[in-house]
Amino acid sequence: MPHRSRTPAEAVEHYRGQTVRLLSCVTTAHTTVGGYHASDLPHRLSLSDGDPARLRGEQLTLDVTEQFRVFEDAGGWRVEIVGYLYALEYEDRELVAYHWHPRGESPITWPHLHVGADIRVGDRWLGKIHLPSGAVGLERIVAVAIAELGAEPLRDDWERLIREAGAQKADPPPVER
Amino acid sequence: MVKELAPAVDSFQGAFAMATRTDNEIRELSPEEWDRLVDEKARKYLGMSGAEFERRLNAGEIDIDDSPAVTRVAMMLPLHATPK
Numbered sequence: 554m555p556h557r558s559r560t561p562a563e564a565v566e567h568y569r570g571q572t573v574r575l576l577s578c579v580t581t582a583h584t585t586v587g588g589y590h591a592s593d594l595p596h597r598l599s600l601s602d603g604d605p606a607r608l609r610g611e612q613l614t615l616d617v618t619e620q621f622r623v624f625e626d627a628g629g630w631r632v633e634i635v636g637y638l639y640a641l642e643y644e645d646r647e648l649v650a651y652h653w654h655p656r657g658e659s660p661i662t663w664p665h666l667h668v669g670a671d672i673r674v675g676d677r678w679l680g681k682i683h684l685p686s687g688a689v690g691l692e693r694i695v696a697v698a699i700a701e702l703g704a705e706p707l708r709d710d711w712e713r714l715i716r717e718a719g720a721q722k723a724d725p726p727p728v729e730r
Numbered sequence: 731m732v733k734e735l736a737p738a739v740d741s742f743q744g745a746f747a748m749a750t751r752t753d754n755e756i757r758e759l760s761p762e763e764w765d766r767l768v769d770e771k772a773r774k775y776l777g778m779s780g781a782e783f784e785r786r787l788n789a790g791e792i793d794i795d796d797s798p799a800v801t802r803v804a805m806m807l808p809l810h811a812t813p814k
Contacts, residue, residue: 574752583755587764594808597764602757603771603806616798618805638805640798647798654801656809658787659794667795683795 557629568632582606610705692718
């Protein structure tokens with residue numbers, strides 16, 4: 554169930570707190586956030602000033618930038634993610650990147666993923682193909698980093714935080730047809 | 731600059747346990763500071779200024795999915811054009 558707040562600033566504070574708590578499962582890097590007001594333009598949140606943050610354990614790094622807007626509905630103010638970049642790199646090479654950039658010049662407006670496989674499909678490189686993914690939450694990226702790629706969790710309660718982050722999500726965005 | 735602090739838990743566990751609190755730093759940037767950060771990243775990853783990168787991105791000369799570095803910097807811009 555999405556969190557509702559009394560003011561835009563309170564909504565952003567809640568959002569950034571939840572996001573940082575989730576990221577603290579795998580990194581101690583700082584998070585940068587701008588914008589606490591309702592705006593036509595989305596605000597942005599980046600891990601480690603937009604640089605890949607190294608995870609403990611394997612030679613993994615994590616890229617996170619979210620674009621969000623603050624808006625009011627019947628229940629109060631809340632934050633909605635309107636775009637994201639989540640990427641995991643291994644030994645400084647991109648393993649997988651989840652993108653959603655529904656605005657801008659790109660015709661690819663739906664959530665997609667890129668895989669860092671060095672495979673050619675005819676004259677195309679698989680890494681450039683936009684593979685449909687549906688909207689993905691940051692908590693799933695943190696989960697796969699720990700549970701499947703071997704990143705060491707930095708806190709005991711990481712499973713609970715991932716569970717809670719998933720439970721707070723609103724319905725996924727509508728699928729375009 | 732704000733620190734997000736979850737309620738502290740039993741400190742007795744101290745060095746013997748992993749963290750169960752959040753003390754990751756949160757940095758708040760003004761729009762001007764964001765612009766400077768984007769400029770810094772564009773120069774670092776793409777070898778051009780933030781303004782030039784934004785212009786070329788909006789003109790369609792650079793595709794947001796061109797490379798991991800392009801996406802990394804582009805997503806730090808407020809993507810504000812009309813949705814397609």
